[in-house]
Amino acid sequence: MHTEFQQTRRAALIAVAATLAACGGGSGDGEAPPEVGQVINSTMKSAFNGSTYPIQVFLPQAYATGTTTLPVIYATEGDAQYGGPNISRFDTFKAVMQRLGTQAILVGIGGTAWRGIDFLMPGAAKYLDFIVKELVPAVERQYRADPRRRALSGLSHGGYFVVAALILEARAGVAPSFSHYLSTECSVGEHTSPAGVLAFEKQIDGKPLPTTLFLAGASGGNHxxxxxxxxxxxxSQSLPGLVMHKAEYNTTHVGADVPAFEEALKRFVS
Structure with a gap:
């Protein structure tokens, strides 16, 4: 049943370079935008699941000379390959932010090889602990990151994880760790159908949820x-404080990622 709701990722990624160009993923003349800003590479080992994650942090050009705190976007699958061995999800998102002049910090979380564990229950609970209790505090200690403006982004199983993260914290009675949740082409996760996702979410009906959820995807995909x-x-539920948005794009499963990210930046960060 999973294949009904999630396209084969390898085949989608092979063709994604052309898709991203059509969606505005590159500069107008077809060339990559100039490097503006700074990228810091590191790794972090989680005490919660024992995995070591490559971490990339992009600081916009204005960060070096500014003094204000900036919003932070945490992008799962930062090392996922987008159309070639040297183009990742992190690289693609960074290029979008450079082109739009977005004044925000981008944190790419690697570890795509473990997506089948980290993004689905029960592993998602430990992965969320890693992000919220280890990675986020480290980023906010090291950089001028605004703790009131955090966004979490994921595609496909990653999109499911974004939704699961919101549900897990609400179910536990914990305030949302992120001000914005961007779920693109949400899969059915570990469930066998969309009905399973709906039943999972229904557990939080009536819980306070002071955050923004953006559900986006492709018209012919999971959306x-x-x-x-x-x-x-x-x-239709009582979820006090929750602001919701949705968007649909005439593109592919993976191709929806860039336009959704662009719209999220324009609406929620800029």
């Missing part, structure tokens, strides 16, 4: 099958 029913169910 109409998973995200739209999820949006409709959550919109």
């Amino acid at each position: 109409p099958l998973v995200s739209i029913p999820l949006f409709n169910q959550m919109a």
